[in-house]
Amino acid sequence: MPSAPRILLVETQDSLRGFLGAFLDAEGFLCTAVSDLMQALDVLRSSPIDLVLGGEMEPASLQPTLVREISKCGAGLSLLSHAPQLEPFPRIIVTPDSKEIFLRLLNDTVEAARLRRALHRAEDTLRHVTSAIHAGVWDLHVTSDTIVWNARLFQMLGMEPNEVKPSMEWCRTLVHPDDTFAFQKLLEDYCEHRIVEHLLEYRLRSKHRGWIWVRDCGQVALFDLAGNPQRIIGSVIDITVRKNEELRLRRSEEETRGLFEQTPDGLLQIDFPSCHILNANPAFCRLTGYTREELKGKKLSEITHPDDIVFEAEGMRDLLRSPAPAQTTLQKRYLHKNGNKIWALVTTTFQRNDAGEVRCVLQSIKDISTWKFPVSDLPHRSNLFQTAFEKIPVAIWTSDVNDVILHANSRALEIAGVTLRQAVGVHVLSGLPGNVLRGIRSAYLQAKTELRTVRVDAVSIQNINRETLLLSGWFVPLETDGVYEGMACIFDDVTDQKEAERRHVKAREELEERIRSRTGELSAINAQFVREIEISKTLQNQLIQSERLAATGMLAASIAHEINSPLQAVTFTLNAIQSDAKKAENEKLLDEISIVRDAFTHIRDTVKNLLDLNRPNQALQQMADINQTIQSNLDISRNLIESHGIELLSEFSTRIPAFRFSPQRISQVMLNLITNACEAMGKQEGRKVISVKTRLSEDFVHIVFADNGPGIAPEDLPRIFDPFFTKKKKMGMGVGLSICHNIIAEHGGTIGVRNRRTGGAVFTIKLPVEQKEEVNRG
Template sequence: KISSAIVEISDFSRVLFYTFKEDFPYRDILGYHGIDKGSIGRLKKIGMPKETYEEIYKKGILLGDQSCYIPHTKKDIIDQKAVDYGKVEYAPGKGHWHREDNLLVALKNKVGNFIGMISLDDSKSGLAPTDETVKPLEMFANHISQILLRRNLLKEIRGSEEKYRTLIETTTDMIWTLDAKGRFVFVNQVAEKVTGYKIKEWIGKNYITGVLPEDISKVDEAYRKAMNGKSQTYEFGAYKKNGEIFYLFVNTSPIYKDNKVIGTVNFGRDITEIKKANDEIRRLKEFNENIVTNAPVGIITIDKEGVIIYENPEMLEILGAEKDKPILGIGKKIQEMPNVIAAGVADLFQDIVSGKKIKDIVFPFTSIYGKEMILSLDGVPLLDSEEKFDGGVFLIQDITEKKRMEEQFFQSEKLRALGEMAGGVAHDFNNVLSAILGRAQLLKRDAKDSEIQHGLEVIEKAALDGASTVKRIQEFTRVRVDKEFGSVNINRIVEDAIQFTRTRWKDEADEKRIEINIVKDLREVPAVKGSSSELREVFTNLIFNSIDAMVEGGDIILRTEKTGDFVKVTVKDTGVGMDKGTQKRIFDPFFTTKGVKGTGLGLSVSYGIVSRHNGEISVRSEPGEGTTVIVKIPIAESVERGKKEKEHIIEEVVKPTKILVVDDEDAARDLLYDMLIMKNHKVLKATNGKEALEIFQREGDIEVVFTDLGMPEISGWEVSERIKKIDPKTVVVMITGWGSQLDSEQMAKCGIDRVVAKPFQVDQVYNLVADCVKLRKQRENE
């Protein structure tokens, strides 16, 4: 119809009407007149883009505002395949139309760009077109352009409507609009799926419908700000129709009409599962952080460069970091820190950076805060998804105290082994010395010749010296308490030790023209549980050691104080100090740094005494910095009670007594027999426990029993226990070559009344018999 109308109002009988498009053949033929269908079919296959026509307009003859005349003389500016010339022949002449002439009238948009074209030929008048003759065509072309633009706009609107309707209905997000009163105007299908409410149930409801009470203020604020022209993003929770809770992440924007906000459009994404997952991730993160924060081991994490990025509280405590102070290690490369290099473990940390594991590495370490310790280290690399190193985790424990306890245990084991060996040797020596000493003393009593008597005295003195040596060995090696400890005033013990050593730190120092000062800081402390003589020996040894370490004089500081359930005694000197190697061996028996004048037993004996007191002894020292020894002794449970001194029993004449002597050693048994016979006692002998019990039951009137402790089959303990069951009045004396290392509880349980240690002397035995006779008489009178 448009093409026919153009023919009616114009001077041309053939018209081709088309618009441009982006794809081949770059034009849509919308209408034509005077052209056969065959030609139209051919022309539809020829590509003629808009840019080609723009070039034609540059080369042709421009007419009017938007027309271009292409005379046959310039026909080559058009692709001849894209042309279908007219069929009418015209008379030649200036101003005449030619069959191969062509006129183009452009269709333009508002900004003047080509949107299509009207192509005309076969002039009705036979005249060439002019500016005047094209004006009607251009007016008609503009009208057609407006029609086309409106049609395309409607098409785009319909397309947009369809597109957005599809988007709204196929999106996974909830979409809703609210009016100026906060009422639901539109809700998409997703909202129905998410909430369970039908769309019609939403329409007209208020915007806070179903919102969780704690989120109402948040939703209300977002709506009000959007109504003031400000878009908002936020989260809130709401109830589904079935009562379940769901969560949305929402973007709310204002809707404008005539520059006025008339409502809001809202896009809500269901984040319920995401929120649950995030909550679980957060819970796991908090759980893991809680584990790391409260872990009883130190934890350090590094990044892939070896830089420290985290140290947990236990690690900071191990290192000696002060609370509320900067953490000095964070941000430093662990393998380049001077103290790590000094500890010789930098290569181990480099191994982690290289992706290797490290395990159970023990080393001495000085932290960046100056604290010294022994550490145990485990480390594992952290790998990324491509199995490349991405960081590392170190687990670190301070095992300083554990190592100290292990060393104490090893020290105790060495002393125990030495004690068992030396104790056995001392026992055998005591048996030998008993025979020598006893026989020498018996012979001396009857000897008349002065030379013989002198020789016997030499033997007696040698035996007594030997007994003294054996006793010292037993004292050094004893591992059991031979008597109950009492309550001891530790300050008095320290004062005694100071006085006992006065000749060394005062008199000898004055002779050497050096000055040794004793500095006392003895505070009020509770009594401790122990042996006064043994503890006195400990502190005497410690003071002697301090004196020996101060060849040019100095200070010895003695301090007492209560710490927990212990009394702590500190002995500190300003002497030459010790290196680490020496400190490890100072409690070893026979180890000395004093040359030939040292025995190497002082600290070993002190260690044994403190151990028997259930105490602790430790040493801190540095070469040139002096030595500090700390002794801890448990506090006594009750106040010390005075102990009665044993009365010295003077040998006196006693009535003949029936006595049984039991010993598997012939020399000891015969010696006792001869001693007792000389005092007119009636003496029976037994070589073992079984024989002793048979004799005791057969005789029936034995008053005193001397029994050896260690015998085959039946021990002295069992002999005493059975005899006391037969006759509780019988006095039982235990003979032992183990010195005084007998358990008082065991003695009471088995009925042991007295103890005589080998080697025993004649007068000692006679006095003991007299004591036993008195005890027997006392029991008979009860």
Template sequence: MKTNILSQYNKTIFYTYFAVLALALVASLWVLNKNRNEALAERFGQIKTHEHQVELLLDSGVRAVTSLNQYAIKHLSLAEAPRIELLLSYYYYSYNSIDKVFEIVPNVKEEVQDKFEMGMITGAGDLKQRSNEYYREMDMLFEMNLSFPVAMEMVPDAAWVYYLSANDFIGIYPWPGDGYAFSDNTYNNPAYQGAVESNNPERSVYWTDAYIDKAGKGLMTTVGVPLYVDNQFYGAIAIDITLSSLSEELMPLSGLNGQMMLLDKKQQIMAQSSGIENASTQEVQPLVDSLPQALKNISTDELFNMTEGRLVNGYYIQAVPLVNAPFKLIYFEPQSELFANSWRQFVMSLVSIMLALSILVSVVHWLANQSFIGPASKLMLHLEECAKEPVEPPKGISEGWQPFFVLISRIFSENKNYTLQLAEDNRQLDIQVAQRTEKLRETTQQREHEYALLRSLIDSIPDVIFYKNTKGEFLGCNKAAHQMFGASEEELLGKRLHDLVTPALAKQLQHDDDLVIKKRKTVTVQQQLMLQSNDKLWQTQKTPYTGIDGELLGLIGVARDITQEHEAAEKLRRSEERYSLAMDAVEEGLWDWHINTDELHCNPAYFTMLGYKPSDVLPSWHGFRRLVHKSDWSGVAEKLNIHLADPHQPYEQEFRMLAQDGSYQWVLARGSVVEYDDLNQPTRMLGTHKNITKRKEFEREIVAAKQDAEMANRYKSEFLANMSHEIRTPMNGIMGMIQLALQTKLDHQQHDYLDKARNSAHSLLHIINDILDFSKIEAGKMELEQVAFNLEDVLDAVINVNVIAAQNKHLELLLISPNAPMSLIGDSLRLTQVLTNIVSNAVKFTNDGFVELNCHVVERSHERVRLEFSVRDTGIGIDEEKLPTLFSAFSQADGSTTREFGGSGLGLSISEHLVQMMGGEFSVESHLNEGSKFSFTIDFDIENQQQQLPWLLPSKLQSAPLLLVEHCERTAQVYQHLLEKLGFKVTTVTNPSGVEQTDYHVVLLDWSIEQDIEALKILSQQQPQAVIFLLVNYGDDAMKSPQIADIVDGIFSKPLSPLDVIKRVTQYMEQRPVEVPKQEPEILSKGSILLVDDNIINQQVAKGLLESQAYEVELASNGQEAVDAVMAKQYQVVLMDIQMPVMDGLTAAQEIRKVYNMHELPIIAMTAHAMTGDREKSLAAGMNDHITKPLVLKEMFDTISRCIDESDAAQ
């Protein structure tokens, strides 16, 4: 117990001393930090002082050239031009006629003045017959040459003082030598180039970079100043200064442990505190060669930014830019030298504080021992004595401790009385021990069983296990060792290696055993052993084992056959070598990132694509991060984290990396995780880097080009919108007037003329719409409507538009009547547009033969039908090479300037887009000079209520014989097929003279080519009962001829219309007109309409059309008049133009909506604005609907009727 208490007390004392040590260390560290900061501040001030001293050294050169410059300006401003004879009276002049240079030196005797102490003036050409300005400048140089020695004294390190004139001469001091002469190369001197205005626009003092003097004076720099008088450049005044002496000046200035360097603009060393070793060599030493190895990875720009002093890589660095020259001072010093005194003070402080605190703790320890620890130790001793035999308390114990001693004596005296009781207890304990012994025997048996199990386990281990004593004799082994040595365990016991293997092998293995036994350390070796005729590679680990008392008992060995593992490792090594070679050969940057260790292995291309060498970049992820642009790093880190969290997500990212030249290059990074740890966490990632800077630049150019194109498209759309409005306005008048004219009493020919004029106007409008359509297609805003239409009306419209052009070229324009349903659902306008374009192209490119429009059913169901439309011609055909670009916008099959046929090249491109939007696809068959066939298929819905043919052939006329006289074979085939479908029994001949049958009911004679009146008379006589019709070209009124009118009953314009044939034949054969069951438009209820339009013709057209439907119409010419009229009178509908003077239609609608809502007074926009978005603008202004000019009657009347009905229903 005494020992434990004293031990705890001693531990307390120990920890106290340890705390004293820690406190002393903390205090000393604080002192160390304070001293370091003071040392940094002191060094900063010293460097600033040295900077000022260097400035003073360099300022002497500035003052010298400035003084000479002021003297020269003053002399040139005041001096008169002297005579050349006077100038040369005190100088020796010579002229070299071969080199064409002159030389002037002072005319003094050599014994009076050494040549080197004299100046020289040399220049190009002869000195005679020069201008006054030249002599004035030469006089200035003579005078200034006397001041050159003074300038040399002002600048102790000056080597040369000279004036270099722009007039091809130079004055230099001191004398440069006999071989020196002026040459044109003198102007290539940096001292002169620094004065030229293009290099020195401020005309200030300049300094050159460090260079090696060609005269052998070592490393030098030049300070100079340009000479200007009245803005005229005369030349340069310069002083060459040797830099080796400047280094000698820096050495006593420094007084510091570090290195101070003076650098020029090219970061070359001009002077340094330790001197320049290569001052006399032919090279200028760059800064990077003199930097310590630890600072070579820091860029010079970063070094020069350390103007406040920094600690980097174990060095203190401070850079100071100079004021009087474009140079920089840089100072670097090892931290160990800078803070050497601080460390000494740190050690002294630590020792002093520890010593003081230790003394304090020792005094406290002595006082505690006297007052507490000593009596407590005696108390423990008394306690131990009483444990052996109760004794009385000892004498000399202080009163405060006596009660404790008495208490202990009494307690042990009482305990003695319990001894007998304890003896009985011991007897009982012996009984329990016997019982425990039995249990121990059972436990021993269990342990033997466990040993047997352990032995079995060792034998089951495939590795060889053996154990020996310190003599090297085998004590045992497992079954794997039997196979290794070829002997059983019993045979191995007591044997040594020499008994089992060859002496050489035994000696080799015994060496490892001796090392384990003697040095008691584990040995692991790999050895190629020949055992049992098997040559294998074994890895053996031998470990010493000791007893409980630490005595060495022997060694345990574990051997494993690693032959296969070694071969696999060798294969892996070779594979990795091939992998490394492959990485080096790939042009893209390959990287291998070990995530846990932060190692980054890259191929050379990873560095060279950015201009680096592999040694320039740290081989770690941190080194990679330093190269990534700061703005891009957050995105790079985020993408990487996403991929590492879910490696199934692909990692691909573009970002910028810093190149060696300081620029940022765009890089495309791809990669994936390839290795994981036991917790399935990524440990390795492979990837590539690809420099995509050029691609990025190309993309930026594409974006800029796209923006330019979009701007051009916007301008084009605005232009098209304006042109659409300006064209639609007169077109509305044309089409409206035609419509009004058609409502008057007309004969058949007049009605036919106006009907075709109306169709042509519609086609012209469609052509105008082509331009808008192409714009819409480009913008992706083209839309199709789905409404009911009559297929035959579409085909007739297409034929009527192109018939005149075909007949003008003597072409047969044929329509093969379709067998398709007549009433379909789709966009008839776009279908007409496509067919019109194809047919018109066929007519344009066909000079002889025919153009045929055909439509037939490909597939049909109850509700839908697939139709194939085709246009075939016998024209010029298309070259197969032109077919791939046939549907390109603005392209022509013949794009030459001499092409015969015109066209914008938009038609087929628009047609192809429209067919594709309708779900179809174009196909073209064409051969040059053989004609072409354009075809496409489209699916249509069939309207539920099928409309019947408006004309029907009466049943009594069915199978009536009809004679067709047609010269063109193809036309005859088409017309015969059409007439037979109508119910006639047709006979076709090419010449009427050969007809024998005389009972034809109807005769159709082609009159468009051969007009033989005699043959017509004969035919009339042969067929007295027949109704005779002539087939004529469009617009040919053959009935005006009395001879013909007496013979024939009527005419048909080509191509034949089946509806026209039924009507006219039935009328003549039954001698009564058969009217087409035409559905009259519903007469709307009478109402008042306010028509607002600033165009008088459009007013007249719309007013006439509306009044024909029993509307009362009042007119207004602008938006303000419309607002005033609405406020004065109640109307049922307002038809509002948009673009008008005074007030436009949108503003007028907004004003009206302040009083009337949409149901109280409907407003319909009626405008030539048909561009995308115009309808939305009208509705946003408060209008009920929007219709475009030229007006479509059915659309206009339906819209008016619907708006009136909705208004009545709302009220």
């Protein structure tokens, strides 16, 4: 059998460099010079090594490819070094041709190395180029769904590199919703091999500029063996300014088109110098009876009266010689489709380009057929005008350039109280009193000098019959080509109108005054009604409370009568048994007697509380120190508080004077609040706190008792001081807080409760301070 070929497995760059020596450059690639490559291949061919297998120097796919090629040959093969990539192939069949197969593969690998090196150099060049231009560049790796941006693209979107996720999925979130479909279809077209390059305009979200328009062009830079795109490279250019300009131009064109189509005057767009009609708006079509399609292509002379063609052409020639911009206006006749003549006022302008050359002619056409009439109609039309002038219900005077009255109609003569002979030839402002003349003269001169209509409102004058009139009207200057030729004074008698307005204003003011008066009365009645309702509710609640207390008193008296007598007998018996047990030193019996005595004590206190609900206050009120009273109760309850693991905090104001109250009754209130707080926080975990504070505000002492327990259910807060209201599951009749409420009310004070936002309840007691005496606080 032939000896198995020897294989050199090169796992690292150092091993390969040791084998090939000087044929590797500084970057670990094979030298690219052709002579060096050929020399390297000759070394391999003449070496005793049959095959050279690379490790990290070659693509991972090279090893299986080599194995498949060698396995076709049929000879045994021994490995000189362990190769993890060849573990699935412990035995390899080789023929003498296997070395040539490998050399061919190695030659391909060397060529691939050269191409990789050229690719790196091209990428470096591309990097330098893209950094110097204003276009954003992106590089998408399809298989890994990663994308790389250049600095310009970051700048364009106003983002920092750490704000960008290098994935195509994230990039889709930057695309405007209206452009998402086109963007997604572009990616699908690449994946489905429908395109290899693209050009697309869409919007991206910029961090600081909102939506920006971009022009994106790219193409596939790398395919895999199956022809699928592996790498797509492209560039992005900010075209927001261009798009905004296009939008502005499009809107301007739409507005211009809308004006062209909707203006009530006719418009023509005419080619120059051929004078063929390019376009006509609907108004001109209605004027001439032609459709737009029939007018397009016609020469202007075809729809112009023959007698006006030369006249219009001369006007255009004069306009052409005039400096731009300029226009000319003339009257001409158009020929209707049915043959009728149409008089029109035509204004012609030239549209020029930047070089001043005429692009086209624009004509604005106004129908003036109703203005034109034969000369024979002049007398008739003059009579119609004179009749209208005389019968119009407002006063009209006309004056010449020297302000002398030329004519006046019947209404003007009636108001002035004169005849036409008396009025004509008189100065238009003569006969007016000084105060009226000053106001009228200024308006008259303003209209005369500025050649514009000036209004005069509510001028008071006296006519020749000494009647006072109020006149309102206008001074209308008559001018021709900016030259003053006279004045038309148009006035109307508004005396009755102004009087009606005065009466209306007075009536409105009287009505408003009556409304204000009635509103005030209704407000007072409503306020009194609200007060009576509140008083009624208060009395009703007091009545209900009194009925409850009366019933409770009767019940308490009955219970006390029925229970106190047996309790006394049981108490005497317990005392006797306790005495005998002490003599016999029976500790067990003494403990049991103590338990029974505590139960009877609770019964006695319960009966006492019931009686206290209705018993008149007999405790003596005296001048005392409220801080000392509260501190005494805290000291008495200290063992109870500490046994529940509760921390006690107190803060007393030193500004509170001594005042009249019952220390015994206030002590009962404090002990009740302390007991309730201890029971509420008994099984609570964590820190437990009771805090008591006092402060003076005006003539009242405020006692604030708070805990950090579970608080009171919101729905229970309105009823917390009602008799027999309780949520305790063991012992308690719900009269403690009701007694507290009664005690504070006996002192003329109030007690309220609320829940804290951080947990727990807060009771606030407010007691009036009377007969002040300063107490030495030491």
